[in-house]
Amino acid sequence: xxxxxxxxxxxxxxxxxxCGALVPYFQTVPIGYKLAxxxxxxxxxxxxxxxxxxxxxxxxxxxxxxxxGDGLKIQVADKSVPDVMIPFFSTPFPGVVGSxxxxxxxxxxxxxxxxxxxxxxxxFVQNTTVTTxxxxxxxxxxxxxxPRDDFPCFN
Amino acid sequence: xxxxxxxxxxxxxxxxxxxxxxFLELNLTTRIPFTGxxxxxxxxxxxxxxxxxxLLFGANVxxxxxxVSLRVTDTASGYVWNPxxxxxxxxxxxxxxxxxxxxxxxxxFFLSRQSxxxxxxxxxxxxxxxxxxxxxxxIKLLS
Numbered sequence: 257x258x259x260x261x262x263x264x265x266x267x268x269x270x271x272x273x274x275c276g277a278l279v280p281y282f283q284t285v286p287i288g289y290k291l292a293x294x295x296x297x298x299x300x301x302x303x304x305x306x307x308x309x310x311x312x313x314x315x316x317x318x319x320x321x322x323x324x325g326d327g328l329k330i331q332v333a334d335k336s337v338p339d340v341m342i343p344f345f346s347t348p349f350p351g352v353v354g355s356x357x358x359x360x361x362x363x364x365x366x367x368x369x370x371x372x373x374x375x376x377x378x379x380f381v382q383n384t385t386v387t388t389x390x391x392x393x394x395x396x397x398x399x400x401x402x403p404r405d406d407f408p409c410f411n
Numbered sequence: 412x413x414x415x416x417x418x419x420x421x422x423x424x425x426x427x428x429x430x431x432x433x434f435l436e437l438n439l440t441t442r443i444p445f446t447g448x449x450x451x452x453x454x455x456x457x458x459x460x461x462x463x464x465x466l467l468f469g470a471n472v473x474x475x476x477x478x479v480s481l482r483v484t485d486t487a488s489g490y491v492w493n494p495x496x497x498x499x500x501x502x503x504x505x506x507x508x509x510x511x512x513x514x515x516x517x518x519x520f521f522l523s524r525q526s527x528x529x530x531x532x533x534x535x536x537x538x539x540x541x542x543x544x545x546x547x548x549x550i551k552l553l554s
Binding site: 277278279280281282283284285286294307308310315317320322323355356357358359360361362368391393395397398399402 | 419420423475478480483485490492493494496497498499501502503505506509510514516517521536537
């Protein structure tokens with residue numbers, strides 16, 4: 257279909273080719289240790305977790321999590337960028353991620369974040385409550401740019 | 412399209428739609444054969460075949476669970492939507508009690524006429540689901 261030849265994200269995604277497909281991208285990053293099929297974050301403990309890099313450009317739209325709580329704190333950084341998205345480690349989870357029980361299950365960024373090829377996100381989550389948090393996982397939701405030559409679906 | 416980003420993808424979607432003469436509303440429902448067993452790994456289920464290209468805008472499930480997880484693959488291209496691990500259903504589909512019963516994709520997905528979505532479900536570890544259905548909502552593109 258010829259329509260896939262052209263799209264422009266222009267200034268938002270510098271360096272992207274103007275030829276390719278935009279396809280859904282969901283990367284779920286488990287956070288915590290695995291216990292009985294679920295990932296668990298104990299009370300007063302903290303975990304680092306990293307996304308897996310991919311070779312294409314990814315335009316991230318927002319985050320979803322299986323759980324929410326003001327007692328969970330989160331910090332996010334792109335490991336290939338000498339800066340952090342959350343400068344102080346005090347941001348409650350609901351300020352950054354959405355969950356299925358909310359009107360916005362995928363919490364939108366203020367602007368889409370363009371994750372270049374090979375980059376990965378670091379999530380640093382701290383449970384400041386006195387209760388264990390299970391089902392620990394954050395899902396990165398967005399769009400992946402597939403150059404047309406790499407995507408045999410389109411002709 | 413969803414959220415404040417829709418304008419960024421509007422040109423892409425408009426370009427696809429402009430290749431066709433007409434469109435029809437399309438709802439693709441697939442039964443999920445959960446048997447109520449905790450952490451049950453189901454055989455793959457597929458969307459029904461469509462005799463035309465389609466654009467899928469979002470999905471709905473008829474159950475409420477944050478323990479059910481899902482992986483989606485486009486059978487024609489082999490593209491796996493979630494490359495690392497299965498994703499909680501709440502990130503991919505809305506349910507009836509939600510403000511958004513159909514959770515929109517960030518950008519609509521082009522499903523070619525020879526393709527189907529392969530869906531691999533895993534049931535929740537606690538409070539597992541029995542039965543279920545997932546509905547992909549979109550438009551059928553007609554030339």
